[in-house]
Amino acid sequence: MEENVSEINYIKDKLTITRVDFDRIHHEILLKEQWSRLNNIEIRSMPIKTSENLFQIHEALCKPIGFDVPKSQIDYIARVPSHNLRDKLIIVRYINRYTKEDFIATARAKKELYVKDLEFTGSRNRIFVNDRLTPHFKSLLTKVKALAKEKTTAMCG
Incomplete structure (x- = not known):
């Protein structure tokens, strides 16, 4: 025993x-x-067009935010499905992280960006440019934002 x-x-x-x-x-x-994913961004809410050229869409996005990224600085660009979105995300992987960081900072400084700002017709969608996070870190970020909102509400109310 x-x-x-x-x-x-x-x-x-x-x-x-x-x-x-x-x-x-x-x-x-x-x-x-x-x-x-360190060099990656995701572009959300860009409607899918038949026979679209993602490099042209990226170039069109650069104009209203005032940040030029030569094609040679893009490693790859593709549409990928998202489990809760109708339109697929556009993922851009830059050659180096600093280009990505500068691009995101410039896009965020613009505050609001719409499809019409890219001279595309047929949509009033707001476009979002973010870091490309894994599902784990995306979930963690969502929880942190909810907690921060809860704390802010508690302090103000």
Whole structure:
């Protein structure tokens, strides 16, 4: 009987160690996934047009915000589905992070950007330019924003 208890305790200890290792590895994977998106932006709410040229859309986006990005600074550009949006996101990966950071800062300084600002017709959508976050970090950001809003409301009310 004592031998069984001792074996169970040994297995419990091994399980605890394995869980700690798993959590560490999982955390490392989450960080590496986000790191792989370090040069990426996402453009939301840009309607899909048949036979669209994403490089032209990106160029059209650069004009109203006043930030020129040569085509040579773009590693790739593509539409990707989003689970809760009708229109697919446009993902742009720049050659270096500084171009991405400057582009986002300039776009955010513009405050509001609409499809009509890009000289596209047929839509009144507001366009959003953001960092490309993994689902984990997007969820974390949403929680932080909700908590900040809750704290602000509590302080003001």
